[in-house]
Amino acid sequence: MSDHLPTSRSRAVQLDSFGGPEVLGVREIPAPQAGPGQVRVRVTAAGLNPMDWIMTADADTAARFGLSLPAGFGTDYAGVVDQVGAEVTGFAPGDRVFGGALSRAVADFVVIDPAGAAANEAHHTPEGVDDRTAATFTIAGRTASAALAAVSPGPGDTVLVGGAGGGVGVFAVQLARMAGARVIGTGSAASSEFLRELGAEPVTYGDGLADRVRALAPGGVTAAIDLYGTETLHAARELGVPDSRICTIATKVDGVPAANGANAAPGALEEIARLVAAGRLRVPIAASFPVEQIHRATELQAGRHVRGKIVIDL
Structure with a gap:
């Protein structure tokens, strides 16, 4: 000031x-x-x-x-x-x-x-x-926490995160990795190295997304979080992910869980702060x-x- x-x-x-x-x-x-x-x-x-x-x-x-x-x-x-x-x-x-x-x-x-x-x-x-x-x-940390809770990733899961390099994405990618999941993150070609540094395997968004993800993860994708619109949601459905394990934050689609910061569990924000203080999560x-x-x-x-x-x- x-x-x-x-x-x-x-x-x-x-x-x-x-x-x-x-x-x-x-x-x-x-x-x-x-x-x-x-x-x-x-x-x-x-x-x-x-x-x-x-x-x-x-x-x-x-x-x-x-x-x-x-x-x-x-x-x-x-x-x-x-x-x-x-x-x-x-x-x-x-x-x-x-x-x-x-x-x-x-x-x-x-x-x-x-x-x-x-x-x-x-x-x-x-x-x-x-x-x-x-x-x-506050907003991004809570929103990411709520989105992760909606799809509950863990070891053995491969999670597709749409908009992985954005404000919520940087939290969501790292939290999913901490939970033991493999993370594939969408972004522009120029963001590939940034996404790798977060712990995500990068894939470019746009037409043909599902095919590119399938090539990266021939064993399948088990959960998805769409942080931007509906492109990742539609790709996840094409890849056979059930609606119950897809989450959106920027739009609502019938049958698909939607998350926002207000849905976050009590203490979620304090946990984010503790993880950052401990050097386990970076922003x-x-x-x-x-x-x-x-x-x-x-x-x-x-x-x-x-x-x-x-x-x-x-």
Whole structure:
């Protein structure tokens, strides 16, 4: 955060109309204050996710998430507690935390109810995990955990992961490998080495996907997670994977389990953080931008070709 900014004021990314990255602006607003049961976090980093710009693209979608204008932007954050309201236990000024603040995380300060539901929460950041990394956990980590739980991979499984190099994919690939499964991940030809480094065997997406997967895994594919649309789902069906062991996150198809972060098991996020702190799971940061470059960062995110995560520094 800028050293010159008084703690009574806050920069925040806001939008006054729904649309694309061009509607986002950095505004100076009164800093929110922590009330009873709340903590205020001085945000140092905010991770971007596709849902951030999907939620704010049009009024109908925004309304489904309870958003109205003017709205903030971004959900994942990491930073340091700087105010603690009455009746709060377990948090003190100076504590490093991460969590979710639905569509208001890209700001110098966020006020959180630590006992709140998902996307209004704070968790202690483990030692050894930097704030940029912690700012990527909440949505992608929870979503990957829920998707893995839906197909329950284990030793002997071969899992096809569609969109394996994206923000959720980097978590899903590594978690599936930790569970003992073989992972085949779809991506562009240019992402092959990146996917190998994550532990996936790369296969290019597009027409003929099922044939390319069949050549890689003549013994068959037993589960699939489609993190992008339906191409991986259709390829998995063509390869004989039963619908009960296919999961989508970006679309709903009758008979196929759909997962999102809200479905994640209690403690899933803390487990992700522990795995990162222990060096067992890594989160590639594709790029970081100062908050003043929010347009550029969001355009890159919305292009859906990023390998890993994009983070805003505050």
